[in-house]
Amino acid sequence: MAKRKSLHSNSAGYNIFRTVNLIFMLTIIMVIMIPILKIIIDSFDGKASETVFRIFPEAVTADAYKLILSRPAIFRPLVISFITTISGTAIAMTITSFYAYGLSQKNLPGRKFLMGIALVTMVFRAGMIPLFLVVRNLGLMNTLWAVLLVHAMDAYYLLLLKNFFESIPSSIFDAAEIDGCSPLQTFIRVVLPLSKPGLAAIGLFYVVYYWNQFFDYILYIQTRPNLHNFQVFLRSLVIESDTQGFEGFSFATQSLKNAAITVSIIPVLILYPMVQKHFVKGINLGAVKG
Amino acid sequence: MRNRSAYAYGSAWNRLWKFRMFYLLMLPGFVYLVLFHYLPMLGLRFSFYDYDLRGVGDFIGFEHFRDALSSEGFTRAFKNTLILSSANIVIQMTLTISISLLLNELKNKLFKRVVQTVIYLPHFLSWVVVGALFTLFLSRQGGLVNAILSGLGGEPKYFLGEPGLWRGTFLFILSWREVGWGTVVFLAALSGVDPQLYEAAIMDGANRWKQMIHITLPQLVPVIVIVLIMNLAKIFNLFESVFVLYNPLVYKVSDVIQTYVYRSGIIQFRFGYATAVGLFRSVIAFALVVSANKISSRLRGESVL
Numbered sequence: 001m002a003k004r005k006s007l008h009s010n011s012a013g014y015n016i017f018r019t020v021n022l023i024f025m026l027t028i029i030m031v032i033m034i035p036i037l038k039i040i041i042d043s044f045d046g047k048a049s050e051t052v053f054r055i056f057p058e059a060v061t062a063d064a065y066k067l068i069l070s071r072p073a074i075f076r077p078l079v080i081s082f083i084t085t086i087s088g089t090a091i092a093m094t095i096t097s098f099y100a101y102g103l104s105q106k107n108l109p110g111r112k113f114l115m116g117i118a119l120v121t122m123v124f125r126a127g128m129i130p131l132f133l134v135v136r137n138l139g140l141m142n143t144l145w146a147v148l149l150v151h152a153m154d155a156y157y158l159l160l161l162k163n164f165f166e167s168i169p170s171s172i173f174d175a176a177e178i179d180g181c182s183p184l185q186t187f188i189r190v191v192l193p194l195s196k197p198g199l200a201a202i203g204l205f206y207v208v209y210y211w212n213q214f215f216d217y218i219l220y221i222q223t224r225p226n227l228h229n230f231q232v233f234l235r236s237l238v239i240e241s242d243t244q245g246f247e248g249f250s251f252a253t254q255s256l257k258n259a260a261i262t263v264s265i266i267p268v269l270i271l272y273p274m275v276q277k278h279f280v281k282g283i284n285l286g287a288v289k290g
Numbered sequence: 291m292r293n294r295s296a297y298a299y300g301s302a303w304n305r306l307w308k309f310r311m312f313y314l315l316m317l318p319g320f321v322y323l324v325l326f327h328y329l330p331m332l333g334l335r336f337s338f339y340d341y342d343l344r345g346v347g348d349f350i351g352f353e354h355f356r357d358a359l360s361s362e363g364f365t366r367a368f369k370n371t372l373i374l375s376s377a378n379i380v381i382q383m384t385l386t387i388s389i390s391l392l393l394n395e396l397k398n399k400l401f402k403r404v405v406q407t408v409i410y411l412p413h414f415l416s417w418v419v420v421g422a423l424f425t426l427f428l429s430r431q432g433g434l435v436n437a438i439l440s441g442l443g444g445e446p447k448y449f450l451g452e453p454g455l456w457r458g459t460f461l462f463i464l465s466w467r468e469v470g471w472g473t474v475v476f477l478a479a480l481s482g483v484d485p486q487l488y489e490a491a492i493m494d495g496a497n498r499w500k501q502m503i504h505i506t507l508p509q510l511v512p513v514i515v516i517v518l519i520m521n522l523a524k525i526f527n528l529f530e531s532v533f534v535l536y537n538p539l540v541y542k543v544s545d546v547i548q549t550y551v552y553r554s555g556i557i558q559f560r561f562g563y564a565t566a567v568g569l570f571r572s573v574i575a576f577a578l579v580v581s582a583n584k585i586s587s588r589l590r591g592e593s594v595l
Binding site: 011013014017018021024025028029031032033034035036038039042094095096098099101102103105107108109114117118120121123124125126127128129130131132133134138149150151152153158182183184187208211212213214215219231232234235237238239254257258260261264265268272275276 | 389
């Protein structure tokens with residue numbers, strides 16, 4: 001690498017390339033960040049109206065955020081989002097990791113079958129309507145159970161976790177068994193602590209999934225809009241600009257829209273550094289075939 | 291013989307019994323798969339039944355499929371899916387590969403990480419957030435883009451509401467969210483290129499450009515093929531992005547199979563018909579994935595799945 005540098009770093013053409021490349025990268029950063037930053041800045045703009053464009057707010061206030069916290073019609077979806085994200089992730093992690101733990105047992109009778117029925121879901125799904133009809137027949141319509149359960153085990157994450165568990169040396173399992181640990185005890189005392197990075201990565205992906213989920217709410221929660229999460233609220237507030245459903249809420253100011261988007265982005269921004277640390281690892285793990 | 295088979299039976303039972311705890315732990319996952327994946331597959335039979343709000347009616351064979359193929363709504367959705375997906379694949383692959391190659395040329399490690407952090411971010415924002423961001427960003431009242439347009443003396447444009455502008459806008463937003471994330475795979479492949487290859491090339495007098503064309507790019511070809519195949523296999527998955535960004539004004543150019551299924555089945559309660567259209571989609575998607583896998587295993591002796 002050093003040679004590479006000494007031979008070519010001084011040529012004029014290469015310097016031009018580096019400058020152009022730098023400008024290109026800065027442009028990309030701007031293209032991505034400007035829409036996001038503009039929203040965050042505008043959310044503090046007290047005088048934002050629908051018709052005038054300004055780069056910086058004239059009067060900085062947090063009124064829009066106070067409104068979000070004080071109006072039950074806006075605050076409730078936010079609470080629903082937090083509740084379903086936490087419980088959804090807990091349910092999904094439990095189901096997925098238990099199933100992956102079983103699959104990681106090389107001698108488990110029926111392992112191929114149990115693996116196969118999970119893998120099939122990666123390439124073939126019945127689709128929206130048959131799933132909808134099943135959810136309806138199970139009596140889960142208009143309950144949060146529908147949105148919590150329909151995607152509670154992702155086959156791809158299952159594979160990642162299985163590979164992670166399999167990378168634990170079998171001698172550790174043998175030792176645990178000799179010490180009289182039951183499979184569940186082994187799982188809790190040995191497997192989980194040794195798989196923290198993998199579990200953290202998958203957990204974060206589930207958190208992002210449940211936080212960002214919106215279509216299942218539209219599909220399965222039709223007659224009880226008070227169970228809708230913040231994403232669905234955001235969609236009606238900004239995209240559909242449909243404010244009729246919100247009692248005593250005839251105005252949806254520009255700053256409120258901006259603040260609502262910001263509120264939805266913040267948890268992702270907080271978790272993002274952690275997610276980013278893990279996801280490249282996760283993708284590499286996925287390349288390991290099981 | 292009898293003895294031995296009795297023994298084998300016993301041992302099989304013993305093995306199952308030995309693993310009983312594991313089966314118990316796997317039970318929730320198993321129930322999940324049965325309830326939310328295999329029960330719906332049984333529901334695919336409704337494709338062949340008259341089924342709407344009045345309930346399940348007569349067996350009607352392939353009538354729904356014939357109806358779909360001759361209906362304007364379905365053919366339009368099918369065409370839009372193909373147009374949007376293939377345009378998206380071309381644009382995204384080009385951008386992703388170019389950006390990966392250029393990122394790879396960055397000397398400053400810190401700057402490279404900053405760029406990576408920024409370009410991966412949009413992938414983690416929900417489609418609602420992305421849709422909301424661009425609804426405001428492209429708004430005719432106070433949106434940044436239209437403010438610049440009118441500043442330059444142009445007319446404000448309704449980017450997401452005019453059939454002539456929708457596809458371009460949609461493809462831009464799709465790329466905005468996904469191109470950065472797409473570079474992850476390519477950067478991983480680039481970091482695996484043997485530095486000795488570059489040293490040998492430099493000895494032969496190759497400059498940076500020639501190194502990129504003759505070493506870096508050929509090393510990327512297998513990954514490019516895999517990603518291309520996987521993207522082709524996912525052509526019919528286009529849904530949430532369209533659902534969030536389309537509206538009745540632009541159905542003509544934006545309605546895709548999945549959104550069509552949603553409206554026919556959930557909004558119009560044509561359960562049988564929508565199941566048939568969905569089945570049609572699932573079968574094509576399945577065939578695409580399986581053939582993609584076949585092609586990939588022939589090309590590099592290893593399957594994608």
